[in-house]
Amino acid sequence: MRLKVLGSSAGGGFPQWNCNCPNCAGLRAGTIQARARTQSSVAVSVNGVDWLLVNASPEVLQQVREHPELQPARQVRDSGIAAVLLIDAQIDHTTGLLMLRERGTPLPLYATPEVLSDLGDGFPLTRMLSFYCGLDTRPIALNGTPLDLPFLGGVDVLPVPLTSQPPPYSPFRGKPRVGDNIGLLFVNRSNGRRLFYAPGLGQIEPQVQAAMASADVVLVDGTFWTEDEMIRLGLSKKPAAVMGHLPQSGPGGMIEVLDALPASTRKVLIHINNTNPILREDSAERAELSAHGIEVAFDGLEITL
Numbered sequence: 001m002r003l004k005v006l007g008s009s010a011g012g013g014f015p016q017w018n019c020n021c022p023n024c025a026g027l028r029a030g031t032i033q034a035r036a037r038t039q040s041s042v043a044v045s046v047n048g049v050d051w052l053l054v055n056a057s058p059e060v061l062q063q064v065r066e067h068p069e070l071q072p073a074r075q076v077r078d079s080g081i082a083a084v085l086l087i088d089a090q091i092d093h094t095t096g097l098l099m100l101r102e103r104g105t106p107l108p109l110y111a112t113p114e115v116l117s118d119l120g121d122g123f124p125l126t127r128m129l130s131f132y133c134g135l136d137t138r139p140i141a142l143n144g145t146p147l148d149l150p151f152l153g154g155v156d157v158l159p160v161p162l163t164s165q166p167p168p169y170s171p172f173r174g175k176p177r178v179g180d181n182i183g184l185l186f187v188n189r190s191n192g193r194r195l196f197y198a199p200g201l202g203q204i205e206p207q208v209q210a211a212m213a214s215a216d217v218v219l220v221d222g223t224f225w226t227e228d229e230m231i232r233l234g235l236s237k238k239p240a241a242v243m244g245h246l247p248q249s250g251p252g253g254m255i256e257v258l259d260a261l262p263a264s265t266r267k268v269l270i271h272i273n274n275t276n277p278i279l280r281e282d283s284a285e286r287a288e289l290s291a292h293g294i295e296v297a298f299d300g301l302e303i304t305l
């Protein structure tokens with residue numbers, strides 16, 4: 001199984017269009033050692049032709065251009081994107097669905113009933129897209145059974161429920177439901193290897209801990225370095241916890257969580273917000289991650305399981 005990181009940034013991307021924080025301004029001016037990143041998405045394939053797009057980023061068209069594997073060109077109109085799976089209904093994970101509207105047949109879309117309800121209501125993508133290709137929705141059940149993805153033969157995809165919030169636009173904001181957010185455990189049945197993907201992790205609940213402990217690779221929330229990162233820069237009033245993201249530094253932070261995993265586990269952070277100092281390849285924070293054996297995902301990173 002191959003997993004390609006199409007977009008390693010959090011919502012807004014890096015640099016963010018209207019942001020002049022030290023990272024965004026520094027990247028534009030070429031004065032910091034960092035690389036640009038598009039918004040949160042990965043793609044998974046077994047045969048290298050049929051891909052599961054996990055989250056449809058606002059930059060999906062750029063991501064398809066940058067990854068020719070996603071365009072096998074078997075006929076005059078074609079795509080390697082066999083289906084899309086959404087882990088939540090956030091704008092950075094769903095807006096790209098609008099960009100895929102030129103398909104000839106309804107787009108297979110895997111998501112929980114809760115995510116599908118937000119996409120039928122607060123952000124009515126289901127209705128809008130019904131006037132274009134339409135969506136062939138496949139509700140994800142959170143009953144412990146792996147998803148049936150025929151084009152990912154030999155790989156089980158296990159959804160893991162996460163306690164967090166639906167997006168700000170959701171009628172259920174402040175009244176979270178099980179199914180608003182999930183992580184994914186990919187299990188390669190041929191070699192037993194497992195990868196846990198969760199770009200939004202507010203807390204390490206028992207089921208998350210179990211999934212991480214069982215995995216050979218964890219690709220998890222790298223949004224913020226500190227709880228008050230956005231507040232200190234004057235960019236938001238919301239601490240990381242309110243946004244559903246566990247910061248890396250400090251007691252109980254992601255570094256400590258990852259340190260508790262076996263040394264053999266590959267640890268990679270993804271969904272990095274543009275304010276995060278770990279984006280600077282020569283920063284003290286980045287060096288601290290390296291000292292703990294923690295990598296920072298970048299667009300184009302490929303992981304073989």
Ligand code: MLT
Pocket residue numbers: 010011012090091092093200243
């Ligand atoms: C988040 O995960 O908190 C998002 O990146 C927010 C957003 O897309 O606006």
Ligand code: MN
Pocket residue numbers: 010011040090092093271
């Ligand atoms: Mn996000």
Ligand code: ZN
Pocket residue numbers: 016019020021022023024025274275
């Ligand atoms: Zn910024």
